Amino acid sequence: MWCLLGNRLAQTLFAQSRAPSSLEELLQRAESLHLADSPRWRKILFIPDRAYASDKTLIQDPRFFLGPRGKHFPATELRATLQSFFENRMIPTGEKTSQSVFCVFPARYRFLNEHLNLDARFPDKPQCPSFEKYLKFTDYERVSVVFSHYFMNSPSSMFGHTLLRMHHRGSTPILEKTGQLDDAVNFSAYPDNSNPVLYALKGLAGGFPGRFAIMPYFTKLQEYSNYESRDLWEYELTLTHEEIKWMSLVLWEQGFFYSDYYFLDENCSYVLLLLLEAAKPEVRLTGMLPLYTIPADTVRALQEAKMIRGVKSRPSNLSRYVSYANQLTPTQRDILKIKMSQPGAPMPPASDQNCDKICQSQVLDAGLELIDYREHLAGSMKPKEYGPLREQMLLARAKTGIKSEQKEVTPLSTQPELGHHSGFFLLGGGRHTEFGNYGLFEWRPAFHDVASESLGYGDGMEIRFMDTELRYYPKLHRAELNRFTALRILSAPPSYFLINSYAWELDMGLDHPLWCQSGDHSCIGLYLQGGVGKRVDLLGSRAIAIAMVGPRMGVVDDKKRAYIGPEMSLSLLLRPFDRIGWMTTARRFALYGRRWRVIDTEIESLLRINGVPQWDVQTGMKYGNQKTLEYHFGLLHYF
């Protein structure tokens, strides 16, 4: 081992002491130094660490590869890169434009130069003015990973999103805090059609090109904090100046090309981790993730790699409003209520004893945030409904001459990495009044349901993805799929003063329809259910009730029966302590098929208690389906 190291060291020294060499000589040296196996080279080529041996890069763009089969063979690509430097090859960078290989691949050049002393071989390499400008501009001091919180009202944002904030050098502390003049690095897909089915298919098959873009951070702040009203959590990374510089070089190279964008694994968060690995090749991030990537998991991966220096929140429009509204007195609330319902009503005169200037400024501060929230106002969009009222309020606010306090707003959300891990499995046993005892195994790759502790997740949000419940009945010698929830979404956000939120749900998958005869386990069918309703907080968020109504439909395999009908439900979620969640739901439905109908009631209850981190105990019961009763106990582990 030492012998080998000594040998390598000698070779490196030799390489650096010798002057210009021929291509063959450099190729030989690169091979003997095993440069193509170096983590740095692999990360420059965007090859992630996978559970299985693979040299495949994520880059899809053929122009990125200088050699044949470069997508799969980093060594071939290294040889072709060296050769291209010798040829000063021109790389097409646009439809009609091309640039020298030295200007398009500065990260590759720097890496090879460090080991093979290319500078000595290419003293007159071409100048790259636009790259030099870029380098000067991207001389960032620090980098933060930014997590944009769950946004339930858009299916594409439900799992959150991550991007980078690039801190410019030399900001004043106050400017640094605002982030207004920093940059953002974002990786996103560029879909070419909006047909949802094709979109999903293409997304899975990697049909969309994904690209990096650098943009002003304020554009992202406007988009997430205001337009979508999502809290942002910024995780400052421990990257050194040198590592940030490598990142800039790799970003420049990536900027010309597109890579695959898959929904499940190679999504925005995964690719960002790959970029961070390119900045710091010795760190293991992509290798930490399972087959799919959930943005919050990438934050956990960074935390485990000890790459997080600190965390800061950037409250959303809604969080800001709630913070203002919570401080209003009953009198102030009355004034705001009247103002919002009667835009023309004058504000009380400034001398009014009930509400002086300071009092009015507080009302207006809350009112302006409320309008912006209701209008999803961002950038320079024109308000649709409250335009004149907003102008009137702005003017009145300016006329008070009172400077608002710089107060710290507490975000409504909590840090995503504090929550339970995003997948779980459950092992347990139960009893069914007709079929006897059963063994229970449940597995869910993602994500969260309301009975689990809500820390790190949204209040009143539930996303169950591919939730699979298997049972084994020893008495019947039978193993079966009891339930498969392909996707269930429940969004029941809390309401606030003058913000009335509605709840909705969507559920689809496979289940045992109610009328299946006892013992007929093959009776399983597709179902689709939706509903809208209302959440009412009974004791703050310690006790909430959710009422829903909507259609349920489905088709049963063996019986060749399709059905449809209305369903209504009432749920009660009790959370006496943060770690205890008890959800009870009663459903009443009438389902109609050809020449038959079923009207029935079902009651389901689930109690989950969190013991140690990532471990819960769970017990549940279900009554219904021709007056049968079942109950179970289990141990649940989040992974």
Next chain:
Amino acid sequence: MKQVIRVGILSVSLLSLSAFGEEAAKPKYQHPAYGMAGCGLGSVILKENTQGMQILAGTTNPIYGTNTFAMTTGSSNCVEHTPSYAKLEQEVYIGANLNDLKADAARGQGARLTGLAEVFGCADVDAFGKVSQSKFETIFAGTESNHVVENYHQVLSASSLRCSRVVSAG
């Protein structure tokens, strides 16, 4: 029937999988193949076509209508801080944050206003906030960002504030 169910499960799963594709569902501005040549504020001023029309890139369409940023040509990406660029940068910054800026100005302070003070080169952020609040009506009289820039320039050069990137109105 089994086939129907199989296809059904597949489509349901596919539809639900699409939920992972954050960002992808939004209509996006297609970046031209400039690579990373556009950077910082420069990145929002990409040359869009032969007429030199420049628009804000990289953000969702509903927020920034192209009209707001339709400007004449004149600057490239990653440009140095020349006076003409300074004004363009101010216009972009104000246009991209206009609603928030108005709210901050009415309140006399705020994150976007702090950013604007820097874009105008005014070191005294507090005083800048005070001027923005007291001259609110004058500054935000126009609805377009270029009007707001002009108004700011007039107000700031008439004030006692020292702002390095404000051209005195002549």
